[in-house]
Amino acid sequence: MVIQKEFGHLWEILSEIPDPEIPVINLVELGVIRKIEESIEPEKITVTVTPTYTGCPAKKLFNDLILEKLAEHGFHKVEIISQNFPVWTTDWLSEETKAKLLKEGISPPTIGDKIIPCPRCKSTDTKMVSAFGSTPCQSLYTCNNCQEPFNYFKCY
């Protein structure tokens, strides 16, 4: 899915919002902000948000952070539309974003959860400790090579 690039400055503003659980990436990089549009009402904008997981505790926080950030820049008439379809997928994370995750110590999602590199020594000889990790989107892994325990961003 191609993110539309009009309202360039608004996209930039929203890129300043870090993900509350993984602050190294922002909400735009995470792919939860799908659309920014002018509303029929004058001077009002609508932001379409697709949550990552239905039970994500940050779901409501996302909306609050967006409203807060836009208000900071003088946009007070904002409507947030929650859209479940198309379903959020880790495919929306760019290669650049994935590289940021890896640098931060979170192994980025790989198709089919097949090759999971250790963020420390880059070895792919790793094993799952628990499918469920510190946040709903991550699993716990450990590296067989350097023994480093790390989080893996699940492929959805």
Next chain:
Amino acid sequence: MKIKKHVFVRLADTSVILGQRLAEMCSNGPTLEEDIALSNISLDLFGRADELYKIVAKLEGDKFTPDDYVFRRNEREYYNIKLVEQPNEDFAWVIARQFLHDVYAREVFTQLSSSKNADLAGISQKVLKEIKYSYVHSKDWMNRLGLGTEESNTRLQKALDHLMKYVDELFAFDELDKTYLADCEKLKSIWFKEVDEVLLESNLKRNPFPPLSMRDYRDGFHSEHMGHLLSIMQYLPRAYPDAKW
């Protein structure tokens, strides 16, 4: 508080009640990883219920919020499958209940994912991605407990013998189910085939039980455990109406 009988309500109620049962396991899991796993799955179920109640709210003209539906309905106004309200007697009960539910829910949402209702199709596709993790987890534990020690096998078998009594009603489809589910017979046959396979490989059995006179969850009937569950889940909003965080 009256709620119109609806497939969405059945799905949402089933999710929220199972979510509550798993939330009871938070800080009571056998290991830290397991504690986190069950809490994570609980969170998914609450999220799923929230999205489904939003659809219900929309259908009912936004008179109520998802919180109203969860906290202001009495036992007989809930339409969840009885399987999910069964208590956490021990870890084997938690796993058996989860496994039986996961196979059922996966098949239900698979069929709903091609629904003509765009909201329902969207949420179903999302749920299917999430349920995968829960299913892998519960199936893995079925194998491990079933093939573990004599004690773990006996306990899991005991849990299954109790829980299986609440399975028949899942497949007693009514007209409402049939308007949403494309192929009810297929759902039933896949469920039994898969559950039987996993039981067999885990050295467990589906034991026969005497016929029960139990009324259907679709009419708001429950086992004796439901009232206790609600009394805890609804305590705060009932005692302090409109309390805010």
